[in-house]
Amino acid sequence: MSVLLTWLPGLIAGGVTGMLSAFGLGGGTLLLLWLTLFAGVGQQTAQAINLVYFLPVSAGAIPAHARNGYLEKSGVLWAAGAGVVTAAAAAWLATRLETGLLRTLFGVYLLAMGGLELAGGPRGGKKADKG
Numbered sequence: 001m002s003v004l005l006t007w008l009p010g011l012i013a014g015g016v017t018g019m020l021s022a023f024g025l026g027g028g029t030l031l032l033l034w035l036t037l038f039a040g041v042g043q044q045t046a047q048a049i050n051l052v053y054f055l056p057v058s059a060g061a062i063p064a065h066a067r068n069g070y071l072e073k074s075g076v077l078w079a080a081g082a083g084v085v086t087a088a089a090a091a092w093l094a095t096r097l098e099t100g101l102l103r104t105l106f107g108v109y110l111l112a113m114g115g116l117e118l119a120g121g122p123r124g125g126k127k128a129d130k131g
Contacts, residue, residue, distance in 0.1 A: 010039060014053075021057040028054060029110070043099045047106065051091040055084060 013034045020027030028050050035046035059080075065071050094102060 013038075018053075018057050018060070021054070021061075023061075027057070032106075043102055044095050044097065047094040047102060048091040051087045051094060054087050058083060 013031065017027035017031040017034065020030060031053060032046050032050045035041040035049060036043055041049070062071070062076070066073075097105075
């Protein structure tokens with residue numbers, strides 16, 4: 001099989017989940033499912049990849065959010081720095097936790113987020129002050 005055909009499904013999955021993530025539509029969760037169910041990646045490695053994957057995807061979303069007025073410019077550097085440190089630390093931790101515990105924690109997280117979405121009703125983003 002050619003190299004292109006070997007890498008193509010992963011490239012497509014990464015591209016689609018990256019776009020969904022940039023729009024805040026759960027692409028990271030879909031990437032995690034792709035990695036574990038279809039690509040044969042272990043749970044710990046998949047969650048570490050997912051946490052590191054967040055960094056370029058979120059950086060790519062910044063221009064669109066800025067253009068639409070959803071950024072408070074005074075907090076961007078602080079939030080970006082905290083995001084980088086937290087993603088790196090969580091990726092490291094994910095590779096050291098027992099797989100069963102990691103799966104349980106992720107399942108609880110998904111259930112909690114689903115419950116919040118169902119209970120939350122309609123939401124709307126608040127545009128940042130221009131000042």
